[in-house]
Amino acid sequence: MFNRKDEKVQEDQSVEPPGIIADNTDSLWEKSNSAESVISVPLSKWNDWRWQMRNRIRSYEQLVRVFPALKQRKELQGVMNKYPMAITPYYASKIQETNYSDPIFALSVPHIQELYDSACLSDDPLEEHCDMPVPGLVHRYRDRALVIATTMCSMYCRHCTRKRITGMRENSISTRRMKQIVEYLRSHPEITDVIVSGGDPLTMPDSVIDMVLSSLRSVPSVEVIRIGSRVPVVLPMRITEELVNIIRKYHPVWINTHFNHSAELTPEARAACARLADAGVPLGNQTVLLKGINDSPQIIEKLCRSLVRNRVRPYYLYQCDLVRGVEHLRTSVRKGIEIMEYMRGRVGGIAIPTFVVDVPHGGGKIPVLPNYIISMSESYTVFRNYEGMIVSYPEPGTEPVAHLIMPESQSGVWEVSAGIDEMIMPEKNKRMARRRENSPGVTGDSCNGF
Ligand code: SF4
Incomplete structure (x- = not known):
């Protein structure tokens, strides 16, 4: 120890x-x-x-x-x-x-x-090498590109998606390679957002970080630079005043960091995030859902609340990629949906990340949510909320038919989608009970019928 x-x-x-x-x-x-x-x-x-x-x-x-x-x-x-x-x-x-x-x-x-790998896994499940027009540059989405600036990290996470390259040889990008990347970016002005990743780019010397950021800033069409780094988590002392001063020269620079558990939000890590936030760097966080480490609604809730308290916006909650060497850490997609179900209504929206599955064959990130739309008709879309309340949203031009009498009807989803009922509420809803307590005497439409 x-x-x-x-x-x-x-x-x-x-x-x-x-x-x-x-x-x-x-x-x-x-x-x-x-x-x-x-x-x-x-x-x-x-x-x-x-x-x-x-x-x-x-x-x-x-x-x-x-x-x-x-x-x-x-x-x-x-x-x-x-x-x-x-x-x-x-x-x-x-x-x-x-x-x-x-x-x-x-x-x-x-x-x-x-x-021990299952046959579903591969070294490069996202097929990044197929979207690499220039060595070190991944161009998959039209307006974004990713620079693999180094293969070095301060720590090699056991769940890393780029296990195939990280730590194998600890190299950083050369000026010559960066020139090739800049040429490509100049010839593709549709790329406005460049992510500097790796490995961990903040493990590179200040001079190399400066070279990379200034090269990217020299491309007029690049509007936003993002850095993906786990350094604030595993090497917080790297966020020095000198580094922060380099980064702030090239704003807007965003940093997405990678906290997976609230135990990582130590005083040192929190101070590192504060130094970046104080320098005007918007901070996001990407968490990977990992079996036995953070695959619990309460752990993710605690993590996300702590992040927001420290000015870090929970950005993505990732389903583990199908990469070799991580089978024992993979969770089911169902687990992620369960966590999202738990978070909504319990935690403010700013603390709720988007749960995504980065699908194989370079299909990109697919946002996954519990099913909130339960039916649709020409006039109404029927939703259910986190409480199980079923409620309709009238489409434009729809006239209310709430008082239409249809004796054969029972109160069900079809009635809500047809505009006969506005909602169905679970009987033991505590929020509505509180509402009745707080506003005695208020009934009818002003309280949504309760
Ligand atoms: S810091 Fe990022 S790139 Fe490096 S090992 Fe961890 S997850 Fe992989």
Whole structure:
């Protein structure tokens, strides 16, 4: 377990504290022989994002050094050989339990099940390589394009859609490649929105980020630049003043980050989001629905409420892609619908993400909702709300026929769609009971018939 030395530590101390020995390459740390399982690091290093990057947990040996309880899990070595592992010391320090019931552990530590795939899975289920007119640029939707700026991330999420490339070789985009991309964008002025992704583009040096953003801004038709980054979650100290000052030069720049669980919204992560929001960067969040990690209505509710409190708009709730190595994390589509059903009416609209399935063969994102339209006639569309209230919406030109007497009719969906009844309300509706309590004596049309 890591322990960030508290504020009392002298930041300029030149001698490593007991419990940590950095080797010459500065890419490894080791525990002392003491029985203590805490690795202490001076704050000056801890808060330096480059130190965090250099000291990511990359190997099984390093993992065991930090979490001795994993000594018996040698099989994880095989998983890492296939799908690289990287965990920042910061993110590792947030692990409370050394097992997969801990969301941060499960999101970052390889699982043997990654080696067992169903036949439905593939390396590139979204077929991004088929929509790549220039290496590093995906052009699928007419007005949008995606730049794969790097294959490096500060942490390799076990559920990553781009497992086929992330961490295999840690490369960032070159100026030459960026020129080719700019040429393509100039010859396609219909592209107005460019997403810089990867890998994680905010792991690149400031100078490269500046080069990428200025190149994109040099294309007159590019209106909006978006950056997809998990850095605010797993490496919040990367959101430095220098970085923020680079980003704000190229506004409008939006950032979509990637919180999957409220446990990730630590004070450090919240401060990173605040630094970006204060610099005028609109923040959105993309969550992937993951079995055993966040596939519960209450967990998603808590996450979304926390995001909004921190000026991050829940944007998408993703169904897990059909990518190799993630079968054990996939949930059913039904689970996502159940979560959306729970959220609507319980949580304000600003905190409700759109649940999407990014369908195979490059079909794109399909928004999925519970069924709210239950019938339609020429004059009325019949909806049901989150409470089960069934109510009609008259189409333009429709005259009310609410008082039409049809003795053979019972109150049902057809009557609502024909305009005979305006609504059907479940008998035990608490909202209506409250309404009657709050407005005694108000009945009839002014209260929708209740
Ligand atoms: S940060 Fe994004 S690109 Fe990198 S491993 Fe995680 S999900 Fe994949």
